[in-house]
Amino acid sequence: MIRHTVVFTLRHKPGSVEEQEFLDEAKKLADIPGVKKFEQLRQVSPKNDFRFGFSMEFAGQAAYSGYNNHPFHVAFVRDRWMPEVEKFLEIDYEPLG
Amino acid sequence: MIRHTVVFTLRHKPGSVEEQEFLDEAKKLADIPGVKKFEQLRQVSPKNDFRFGFSMEFAGQAAYSGYNNHPFHVAFVRDRWMPEVEKFLEIDYEPLG
Numbered sequence: 001m002i003r004h005t006v007v008f009t010l011r012h013k014p015g016s017v018e019e020q021e022f023l024d025e026a027k028k029l030a031d032i033p034g035v036k037k038f039e040q041l042r043q044v045s046p047k048n049d050f051r052f053g054f055s056m057e058f059a060g061q062a063a064y065s066g067y068n069n070h071p072f073h074v075a076f077v078r079d080r081w082m083p084e085v086e087k088f089l090e091i092d093y094e095p096l097g
Numbered sequence: 098m099i100r101h102t103v104v105f106t107l108r109h110k111p112g113s114v115e116e117q118e119f120l121d122e123a124k125k126l127a128d129i130p131g132v133k134k135f136e137q138l139r140q141v142s143p144k145n146d147f148r149f150g151f152s153m154e155f156a157g158q159a160a161y162s163g164y165n166n167h168p169f170h171v172a173f174v175r176d177r178w179m180p181e182v183e184k185f186l187e188i189d190y191e192p193l194g
Contacts, residue, residue: 002141007188023193044099045189053190091104091188092142093150096120 001095002058004067007043007050008088014051022084025076026054032070034063050089098192099155101164104140104147105185111148119181122173123151129167131160147186 012018023040030038041053058064067073109115120137127135138150155161164170 003138004142040193041100041190042193043188044191045101045187047187050188052193053188055190089186090142090144091140091147091150093138093152094141096137096139096149 002060002064003055003093004058004064004090005053005055005092006088006090007048007053009049009051009086011084011086018084022080023052025080029054029067029073029076030056032067032072034058034066050087099157099161100152100190101155101161101187102150102152102189103185103187104145104150106146106148106183108181108183115181119177120149122177126151126164126170126173127153129164129169131155131163147184 010019010022012022027038027040029035036057036059037055039053039055041055043050043053056067058067107116107119109119124135124137126132133154133156134152136150136152138152140147140150153164155164
């Protein structure tokens with residue numbers, strides 16, 4: 001199992017229509033084959049200034065690569081993520097031991 | 098639900114006895130009342146240089162505060178975390194919407 005997470009901040013004003021439209025479009029990433037446990041999250045720790053997170057799981061590297069290379073994901077990154085995300089950090093986990 | 102996560106790197110040599118002892122001791126955090134879904138994880142993305150992660154969930158802020166203030170957690174942070182962790186980032190999530 002690989003858990004792919006990304007924590008990020010949007011360029012949009014908090015609570016704006018543009019923010020909601022971005023999140024709504026991102027929900028469609030859950031439909032890409034191999035994506036499990038897709039979650040949209042609010043980052044709430046005061047110890048960092050990221051505002052949102054996505055989390056999803058893949059059975060293994062083949063499914064993760066299939067997601068990364070899927071046309072919807074490629075287009076989402078190009079057309080929405082790059083212009084609308086101010087900053088982000090990707091963190092991926094596998095079970096330990 | 099609050100998901101508390103921390104991604105970190107130890108000062109210890111990878112694969113060392115000291116690394117394993119730190120992780121073994123940290124497993125006991127799962128026994129603090131209110132801690133659910135405790136996980137020890139390996140950070141595997143090449144896009145950051147953190148090496149491990151812990152994730153746990155709390156029903157709400159009261160349980161999270163109870164964990165933070167629990168004597169075992171306070172002692173773990175003082176005696177193990179501060180001297181043995183090189184760098185870390187805490188990320189906390191709540192469900193969005």
